[in-house]
Amino acid sequence: MLRLITVLSVIVFSWSAQAEIRVQDELGELVLDSVPQRVVALEFSFVDALAALGVSPVGVADDGDASRLIGPIRDQLDEWTSLGVRSQPSLEVIAALKPDLIIADVERHAAVYEDLKRIAPTLILKSRGETYEDNLDAVLKVAEAFGQQDLMEQRIAEHHRIMDGYAAQLDSDATVMFAVSSVKGVYMHGPQAYAGGVVHRLGLRSPLPQDTEQPYIQATLERLVQTNPDYLLVGEYGDQTAVDEFKQNPLWSVMASVRQDTYVETDPRLWSLNRGMISAEIMAAELVKLLSTSTASR
Amino acid sequence: MTIALSAPRWRPPVWWPLCVMLPGLALAFALSLSSFSLFGLGWMDMWRVLIDYDPTSIKHQVLVSLRLPRALVAIFVGASLAVAGLVMQGMTRNELASPSVFGVSAGATLTFALSATGLWPGLSALPIVLVTFCGAGIAGALVFILGGLHRAPINPVRVVLAGVALNFLFLSLTRAIVILADENAYGVFHWLTGSIGNATFADVRLVIPWTLLGLIAAFWLSHPLNLLRLGEERMQNLGGGLGRVRWLGSLTVILLVAAGVSVAGPVGFVGLMVPHICRFIVGQDYRLLVPMCSLTGAVLMLLADTLARGLRFPDDSPVGILTTLLGAGFFLVLARRNRANVA
Amino acid sequence: MTRLLCSAAGLLATLLLFAAWHLGAGAVSIALPDLWQTLIRGHPDYDFIFWDYRLPRLVIASLAGAGLALSGLLVQGVVRNPLASPDILGVTGGASLAVVVTTLAWTGAPVTLVPFVALAGGLASAGLLLWLARSQLHQPTSLALIGIALAALFAAAIDFLLTINPLEINSSLIWLTGSVWGRNWSHLPLLLPWLAVLLPAAVYLAYQLDLLSLGDDTAISLGTRVGRVRIAALLTAVVLASAAVSVCGAISFVGLVAPHMARFLVGGRHVRLIPVCLLLGAIMLVSADLFARILMPPIELPAGIVTAFIGAPYFIFLITRYRHW
Numbered sequence: 001m002l003r004l005i006t007v008l009s010v011i012v013f014s015w016s017a018q019a020e021i022r023v024q025d026e027l028g029e030l031v032l033d034s035v036p037q038r039v040v041a042l043e044f045s046f047v048d049a050l051a052a053l054g055v056s057p058v059g060v061a062d063d064g065d066a067s068r069l070i071g072p073i074r075d076q077l078d079e080w081t082s083l084g085v086r087s088q089p090s091l092e093v094i095a096a097l098k099p100d101l102i103i104a105d106v107e108r109h110a111a112v113y114e115d116l117k118r119i120a121p122t123l124i125l126k127s128r129g130e131t132y133e134d135n136l137d138a139v140l141k142v143a144e145a146f147g148q149q150d151l152m153e154q155r156i157a158e159h160h161r162i163m164d165g166y167a168a169q170l171d172s173d174a175t176v177m178f179a180v181s182s183v184k185g186v187y188m189h190g191p192q193a194y195a196g197g198v199v200h201r202l203g204l205r206s207p208l209p210q211d212t213e214q215p216y217i218q219a220t221l222e223r224l225v226q227t228n229p230d231y232l233l234v235g236e237y238g239d240q241t242a243v244d245e246f247k248q249n250p251l252w253s254v255m256a257s258v259r260q261d262t263y264v265e266t267d268p269r270l271w272s273l274n275r276g277m278i279s280a281e282i283m284a285a286e287l288v289k290l291l292s293t294s295t296a297s298r
Numbered sequence: 299m300t301i302a303l304s305a306p307r308w309r310p311p312v313w314w315p316l317c318v319m320l321p322g323l324a325l326a327f328a329l330s331l332s333s334f335s336l337f338g339l340g341w342m343d344m345w346r347v348l349i350d351y352d353p354t355s356i357k358h359q360v361l362v363s364l365r366l367p368r369a370l371v372a373i374f375v376g377a378s379l380a381v382a383g384l385v386m387q388g389m390t391r392n393e394l395a396s397p398s399v400f401g402v403s404a405g406a407t408l409t410f411a412l413s414a415t416g417l418w419p420g421l422s423a424l425p426i427v428l429v430t431f432c433g434a435g436i437a438g439a440l441v442f443i444l445g446g447l448h449r450a451p452i453n454p455v456r457v458v459l460a461g462v463a464l465n466f467l468f469l470s471l472t473r474a475i476v477i478l479a480d481e482n483a484y485g486v487f488h489w490l491t492g493s494i495g496n497a498t499f500a501d502v503r504l505v506i507p508w509t510l511l512g513l514i515a516a517f518w519l520s521h522p523l524n525l526l527r528l529g530e531e532r533m534q535n536l537g538g539g540l541g542r543v544r545w546l547g548s549l550t551v552i553l554l555v556a557a558g559v560s561v562a563g564p565v566g567f568v569g570l571m572v573p574h575i576c577r578f579i580v581g582q583d584y585r586l587l588v589p590m591c592s593l594t595g596a597v598l599m600l601l602a603d604t605l606a607r608g609l610r611f612p613d614d615s616p617v618g619i620l621t622t623l624l625g626a627g628f629f630l631v632l633a634r635r636n637r638a639n640v641a
Numbered sequence: 642m643t644r645l646l647c648s649a650a651g652l653l654a655t656l657l658l659f660a661a662w663h664l665g666a667g668a669v670s671i672a673l674p675d676l677w678q679t680l681i682r683g684h685p686d687y688d689f690i691f692w693d694y695r696l697p698r699l700v701i702a703s704l705a706g707a708g709l710a711l712s713g714l715l716v717q718g719v720v721r722n723p724l725a726s727p728d729i730l731g732v733t734g735g736a737s738l739a740v741v742v743t744t745l746a747w748t749g750a751p752v753t754l755v756p757f758v759a760l761a762g763g764l765a766s767a768g769l770l771l772w773l774a775r776s777q778l779h780q781p782t783s784l785a786l787i788g789i790a791l792a793a794l795f796a797a798a799i800d801f802l803l804t805i806n807p808l809e810i811n812s813s814l815i816w817l818t819g820s821v822w823g824r825n826w827s828h829l830p831l832l833l834p835w836l837a838v839l840l841p842a843a844v845y846l847a848y849q850l851d852l853l854s855l856g857d858d859t860a861i862s863l864g865t866r867v868g869r870v871r872i873a874a875l876l877t878a879v880v881l882a883s884a885a886v887s888v889c890g891a892i893s894f895v896g897l898v899a900p901h902m903a904r905f906l907v908g909g910r911h912v913r914l915i916p917v918c919l920l921l922g923a924i925m926l927v928s929a930d931l932f933a934r935i936l937m938p939p940i941e942l943p944a945g946i947v948t949a950f951i952g953a954p955y956f957i958f959l960i961t962r963y964r965h966w
Contacts, residue, residue, distance in 0.1 A: 084668070085941075088820075088822050088941050090667075090668045092695075093668045095690050095694070098686075114825075115825060118689065118693055220495060220496075220614045221496075222335065223336060226612075245496055245498070248498070249363050250359055251360060251363050254359055394786070444724070455783075455785060456722060458786065459729070460724055462724075462729065466728065467953050470894070470953070471953055473946065491800055491804075609805065610804070615804050615805075620801075622793075623794075626797040629793055630773075630793075630794055634773060634790075
């Protein structure tokens with residue numbers, strides 16, 4: 001009888017201990033009573049992580065435009081409610097959705113962290129300005145919140161296998177750079193930015209020194225020309241942006257990437273907005289295609 | 299008994315500062331072209347461009363297609379804003395008058411923003427100088443009415459307050475437009491402080507004719523403005539044609555401001571500082587002041603732009619940042635002297 | 642007197658109307674009966690939105706708007722020019738500069754520190770103004786001029802610092818634009834005490850300010866200590882504006898337009914103007930915040946932008962009609 005009670009109590013204790021989930025995040029510790037069912041994500045990188053876990057968020061801060069999330073991620077998810085812009089998401093809509101987990105960006109949402117916690121338990125992680133490695137750490141934390149670390153570790157291991165495969169195909173020491181062109185100007189993504197991290201992961205180099213601290217660096221045409229990467233990828237936000245003016249200048253055609261036809265216009269949503277394993281793999285595939293076609297054409 | 303007669307002491311001609319300023323301008327021009335470049339430009343490179351231009355050389359290209367239009371725009375925008383400030387100060391007899399303080403630049407920027415962002419559909423089809431001209435004109439008219447310039451006695455501080463209020467108004471509206479237009483706000487956004495970083499030859503072709511026109515008109519006005527200094531009644535008695543001078547003067551100011559803002563945005567305080575500096579050097583004669591202000595304004599813009607390039611080298615900074623910082627300090631000194639009535 | 646009562650009653654009704662609208666409208670609409678129920682008994686769906694989100698915003702917007710309006714009234718009374726506003730004293734600029742400098746110098750600064758830094762900045766800039774203008778305190782116009790120059794200098798310094806060290810999108814930058822987003826009950830103690838203490842002070846000064854408007858000589862002959870009244874009124878205005886700005890950031894036009902509208906309604910006597918001004922300021926900011934939320938849901942504009950759009954044309958309209966200066 002005593003043994004039965006002991007066994008039963010051990011089972012009960014371990015069951016309840018497992019039911020409570022604890023995750024260390026950027027501002028403290030998150031405690032959840034059970035696996036979250038209704039999740040709200042306030043940045044795109046978290047949505048990538050949720051897609052890998054097969055969880056559909058009920059609300060996403062998507063800047064009012066669902067198409068900002070790339071197709072491959074959107075296809076895996078059900079429809080969600082828009083929460084507004086990432087910098088100032090609507091707390092009302094979040095509350096109305098009655099979530100049981102909110103995933104927020106420590107850089108943007110620290111100011112309203114207390115408010116968010118009043119609505120639902122909040123996991124606050126790095127997102128904006130994160131490096132490639134930071135992103136993988138954050139993704140693991142998201143998985144922890146669902147008690148699915150093992151699944152995520154498997155997925156990450158597979159991701160590494162895929163990326164190693166691409167890296168092997170890319171055997172080159174060319175310099176590759178991604179830049180964003182918007183109304184505010186042209187911003188190069190340095191080695192500390194996510195895109196720079198992916199490039200480095202694939203064994204390619206950035207034309208900027210590795211110890212450049214800033215993730216996003218504003219570029220005048222002169223600076224861009226001086227940086228002169230072998231492969232230049234530019235993502236444009238909008239029709240008429242800064243890079244269009246650059247193109248009209250004779251100095252534009254002096255750049256190696258323009259002369260060798262290795263200048264490519266690409267999707268900024270892929271390369272900058274949607275940071276995550278899925279995006280990284282698609283980025284790698286794009287790079288492989290770019291480098292192989294250009295070497296083939298020479 | 300000898301009568302010692304001494305020969306009259308030789309005095310330098312009145313226009314000697316101009317002779318000093320011209321080579322000064324050339325120097326500033328050269329400095330602006332070559333300094334703070336990632337490619338290490340120097341005097342030899344500039345010389346080579348003149349005698350043996352090589353379109354495939356990066357250094358030559360940088361000088362000709364990036365630096366040259368930028369320096370030219372700086373010269374003409376500096377001249378136009380400085381002379382606009384000079385004429386404003388002469389007409390309102392207020393030593394604090396300037397296109398940025400009185401909100402005239404801000405008005406031009408607002409209409410530019412409306413046109414460039416496409417928020418007002420019909421406006422984009424009109425030539426840009428016309429758009430900024432209307433904006434500057436509306437702002438000028440509003441300052442005129444709000445500041446009570448149409449009624450004597452003119453209270454100089456009231457005019458400044460009106461200008462400041464309007465400036466703030468236009469600036470807020472411009473910011474709001476930039477936020478609303480979001481992705482269509484190219485060209486307006488990094489312009490809110492005034493910048494010539496992306497100047498092209500199209501900009502040069504735009505600014506030169508209108509600036510020259512305005513400068514000629516200002517020079518023509520120098521005699522009437524000299525008379526105006528004596529007082530409005532005296533001027534009428536001397537047959538000065540006060541009304542005509544007022545109209546022409548206003549149009550000149552608006553034209554010069556429109557030309558400058560179309561290309562560089564609301565660069566602040568150039569029109570405030572330069573007339574004061576020039577008055578200190580050449581005195582109060584407008585026939586000397588107009589050319590002197592043009593040259594000094596040009597030099598100031600060139601130097602400020604060069605410094606702006608070096609501020610966060612290798613990143614570029616808007617030139618308006620420096621002129622506004624310098625000018626606001628200048629403004630503070632003037633305000634403390636409490637001499638809102640100009641001589 | 643009847644004019645005052647009618648205006649006050651009308652404005653109060655308008656404020657309540659906007660308040661109800663503010664509480665009910667937004668990305669999530671709450672119908673009137675539901676509002677009432679949430680107020681009385683609580684409602685599981687709307688409790689957070691009502692009690693933790695909209696109601697604190699409403700209260701803070703009202704108080705900040707009222708504070709800014711009162712501050713504007715005092716400044717206009719001292720400078721004796723209806724185009725003056727708290728901004729020309731350099732208060733907003735000083736507060737913003739303090740916030741920017743602190744954020745840049747101390748990157749790990751807790752967000753809760755911002756309002757205190759702003760308050761300190763506003764007060765410091767007022768002190769600077771008074772010191773710079775110490776020889777010209779008897780000339781309100783000179784004071785205004787120096788204030789304008791100071792404001793311009795602060796704005797230039799902020800632009801300069803932000804250019805060298807771009808803050809990009811974070812809480813400080815949003816604060817600088819002037820917004821009521823993310824303001825909750827914890828911000829109330831930063832605002833309410835100042836208002837509670839300074840409102841009686843303003844009422845006390847009101848009569849003195851009326852005398853001032855008769856002209857310095859007349860006022861002195863009637864026993865007014867002109868210099869002291871000026872300084873007291875300015876300090877009151879500065880603290881009010883600093884408190885409002887420290888919570889909501891740089892909100893434009895309320896301090897400029899509200900006193901105008903008030904004068905339009907009840908004339909020029911300061912004692913009458915005060916309650917009307919308070920109500921108008923509250924209405925302006927509440928309605929601005931309301932429109933900021935409902936124009937493009939779920940995207941929220943900063944309230945400071947909306948006040949520019951509302952205040953600007955009204956400012957022009959009022960100015961062309963107002964003849965009393």
